[in-house]
Amino acid sequence: MSLTGNLNTISFPDLLQLLTTGHKTGTLTLTRSSLQKQICFRNGQIVFANSLNDKEDLFGQMLLKRGRISKADLRRALQTQRTQGKKLGTVLIELDLFSREEVIEALKLQIEEIVYTLFGWDEAGFAFDEGKLPPDDQIQTELNTMNVIMEGTRRIDEWVEVQKVLPSPNVPLKAVLVPHGVREELRLTLDEFQMLVLVNGERTVPDLLELSPVGEFVTSKALYKLMVAGLIEAGEARAQSVTPAEEEQQLYTSLANLYRRSFRALWEIWIRMVGEGNLPLWRGKARPGHPEDELADWLLTSDDIPAEKLLARLHTIPAHLRLHKFYEATNARLTEAVERIGNVLGPPARSRVAAGIKRELALPIAEHRALLQKYDAEEELFAALRAGA
Secondary structure: OEEEEEOOOOOHHHHHHHHHHOOOOEEEEEEEOOEEEEEEEEOOEEEEEEEOOOHHHOHHHHHHHOOOOOHHHHHHHHHHHHHHOOOHHHHHHHOOOOOHHHHHHHHHHHHHHHHHHHOOOOOOEEEEEEOOOOOOOOOOOOEOHHHHHHHHHHHHHHHHHHHHHOOOOOOEEEEOOOOOOOOOOOOOOHHHHHHHHHOOOOOEHHHHHHHOOOOHHHHHHHHHHHHHOOOEEEOOOOOOOOOHHHHHHHHHHHHHHHHHHHHHHHHHHHHHHHOOOOOOOOOOOOOOOOHHHHHHHHHHHOOOOOHHHHHHHHOOOOHHHHHHHHHHHHHHHHHHHHHHHHHHHOHHHHHHHHHHHHHHHHHHHHHOHHHHHHOOHHHHHHHHHHHHO
16 A cells, blocks of 8 residues: 655544554654654554654663663663664663563553654654565564554643643743642652652753653643642743744744644535535635735645745735734634534534634644734634634
8 A cells, every 4th residue: 555645634643543444564654854753563553663863762762761771781782783783672682781571661662652742743744665664673562553542642632731831942940949739648650750850940841851751741741730739830931032033934834834724624524524525615715916815715725835935925915914914814714614614514513613623723822822922813813713603
């Protein structure tokens, strides 16, 4: 089976489900910017995963961060690996640093972390190479793909709530010296205690993710629990030197992503309900001489909007009107689509759709909350949804 495409047309969980229900054997490669990750399947079950250029997913690095191996032993194992050309897991067993069972268990953790990070990718090229598997000397394990899908989906739901609480990347976290309202029986998990020790009033969330011995999700969830419990809090934001041009690019790139995801979610729901080609979802057309209308229509139909082309179109609109015109045109399309769904499928469907879009956008909004709040992006977008609903 030849399978190629982009995650902006099929979600990662749906892609996994396609491969597992088809009992496929081969390697799925996903590429986003400079990152490339591979997942190997045998009869639809995940048996291996790796990152070709992400040191955080390297097996030895993971063992080191988790305290499972010393730096000296890791250096010795890596030197032996380079000399003999063997896989690191095999070398660790031959040096009596790990048993085969311990290597397999650690490998399973590494595979899970690599795969779970992909649930947060909404745009990446992918290709499935049927029949391709890791070399015979690569130690493998087996994960039930359907269980991975369910756990990954659950993590995304939790991730949305976590991101609403965690501060922006430039804000350090600090311990609360005299916590208020903390019960005496409060107990911390090992992950939460480890993160509490690492919080020092200077480290930001990205800093703590770098130092954490566990994965990004587990680390973020531990920080979230500590903040909710009142044991840590956000400090003063670090000054960031961002030029007006850089801020403008960040803003409109984020806005384009939000509206394009909204339009795509609406279109997928519409197709499921009425079938492709039966009824148009959008009836409005660009008005001559109104570049903002052309931009809105572009967001409706394009799967790829390079930042430079987006800004080039925006700069045909006077600077003092640019943001207003952007909101005006895109919100008009969004409101029209939600109204259209309600008129054809009924008011309950319209409300469900609006609620679903809000959930879909929670994570990308959380990632750029400070910037989007500065320009009232959430208020504008959700006002359009309320108008349509």
